[in-house]
Amino acid sequence: MKSVAVIGASLAGLYAARALRSQGFDGRLVIVGEEPHRPYDRPPLSKDFLTGATDDQDGADEDRLALADAEELAGLDAAWLLGTRATGLDTGGRAVLLDGGRSLVTDGVVIATGAAPRRLPGPSPTGTHTLRTLDDARALRADLARGPAEVVVIGAGFIGAEVASSCAALGHRVTVVEAAPLPLAPQLGDEMAGVCAALHGDHGVRLLTGTGVARLHGTGPDGRVTGVELTDGRLLPASVVVVGIGVRPRTDWLADSGLPLADGVLCDAGCVTALPRIVAVGDAARVAGIRAEHWTSATEQPAVAVRNLLAGRTVATQQAVPYFWSDQYGVRIQFAGRRLPDDTPEILEGSPDDRSFLARYTRGERTTAVLALNRPRPFLRLRRALGRAAQPASS
Structure with missing residues (x-):
């Protein structure tokens, strides 16, 4: 070659x-x-x-x-x-x-x-952003620097939650809209997803779940966004909108x-x-x-x-354990493993009430995944153990 x-x-x-x-x-x-x-x-x-x-x-x-x-x-x-x-x-x-x-x-x-990034159907007024590239981030950052804003983040996945956290830290009023009943439930399960969702309220960010977006409203000579109309009929004021729907x-x-x-x-x-x-x-x-x-x-x-x-052919395969992390409101969320819907979460140390804990998911006697909020060292130990267990046995 x-x-x-x-x-x-x-x-x-x-x-x-x-x-x-x-x-x-x-x-x-x-x-x-x-x-x-x-x-x-x-x-x-x-x-x-x-x-x-x-x-x-x-x-x-x-x-x-x-x-x-x-x-x-x-x-x-x-x-x-x-x-x-x-x-x-x-x-x-x-x-x-x-x-x-x-x-x-x-x-x-x-x-x-x-x-x-996926985009909403219909027109996108000025002040509507997605965040994937450096140029996207430059544009959003410049828009937020205009002054105090009513920010509506559409989608409460990792990108949406991180943007909401950043906007709140900058002093903007932030509302997060999520179509699912509970954000991150497919990844973490309802119980642990509920703990992560509570981070928004802890920091003065309003989280609206179980509703989608019908359309965006814009007025003025530049057609700047003024509101987000939800599928349940509510109209949220907005001067900046960030779309994070996957x-x-x-x-x-x-x-x-x-x-x-x-x-x-x-x-x-x-x-x-x-x-x-x-x-x-x-x-x-x-x-x-x-x-x-x-x-x-x-x-x-x-x-x-x-x-x-x-x-020129497959001589090696990947055996890595899935891993991701997210930083929100000063909390590092880390997850590793392959969780199935019936796996049971168990707190090993810390407390969800303190937003600092280590948990594992089990299926019978086997650990299938681990989750941590602000517990990086013990998380790393369990993540490595998961990795060793995933390796095929040597002959």
């Missing part, structure tokens, strides 16, 4: 490029990114970057978001095509089609195009490629697709039936995917 193209200058794309070089690939490496930026860290966008906690005396220190310094990027010896969108994949001609009618001929492809994998450009797609690029447990010399990683990949939208998946999958890409 003399050339490899990594499509997506993302966290997963950067880790794939690192893995290619560390595993001995010395051919031509091209990294294609739709954004104009080199790889940067997304989690701070809804937290420290939004509140200005990363500021220096000259303003926002965006350099702190960089995932690699200039020396490392130079060491990758890669050609960077930034501000360039992939529009198709010609598997017969072994080429990635790019905007502007260009094409990139390559022997191997790593798909790392990530995900895009994401969809960025696979539209692969529609005519022949790759099997179903809420992501379908891959086996080694991130290998049905077509030769094409692997997929990160938010765009459905690996062994699971599409995991978490930082750890984007960092752990590429090494396995690249090994299989260079081998």
Whole structure:
């Protein structure tokens, strides 16, 4: 294999490029990114970057978001095509089609195009935001700097909750609207999700559940948002709206490629697709039936995917235990494992009333998942134990 193209200058794309070089690939490496930026860290966008906690005396220190310094990027010896969108994949001609009618001929492809935020149907008045990219965060941050705002966050998942937390810390009045009866219940179960939902009220943020959004209202010469109309008829005043209703994998450009797609690029447990010399990683990949939208998946999958890409077949699979975290209202929420609906949560130390505790989920005698609020060290111990238990027994 003399050339490899990594499509997506993302966290997963950067880790794939690192893995290619560390595993001995010395051919031509091209990294294609739709954004104009080199790889940067997304989690701070809804937290420290939004509140200005990363500021220096000259303003926002965006350099702190960089995932690699200039020396490392130079060491990758890669050609960077930034501000360039992939529009198709010609598997017969072994080429990635790019905007502007260009094409990139390559022997191997790593798909790392990530995900895009879902949007509300209908018009989006000025002052309506999603938060996925650095440019999204810049725009939202500038809007919040206009002065005290009535902020309505639509969606109480991790991004929505983190944005609500940041907006509250900045002194804005915040309302969170969630269509489900209880946010995060699918991930944590009703009991533990209720504890996390209470964090909003602890910090003066109103949480409205069990109702959706009918439409957004906007007036004035610039059509700025003035309100959010709910499906139950209520009208919430709003001068800034943040839509956090989930994401969809960025696979539209692969529609005519022949790759099997179903809420992501379908891959086996080694991130290998049905077509030769094409692997997929990160938010765009459905690996062994699971599409995991978490930082750890984007960092752990590429090494396995690249090994299989260079081998020309699946010689390794990923055995990692799912893990995610979220920082809200000064509380770090950490979760690891695979919880099923009937698994039972048990508090091991601390108290939910204090918003600081360690819990495990059990199925019979077996621990299936662990959850912690502000208990990082004991959580790490149990997470490692889960990882050891998930490893296949040696023969």
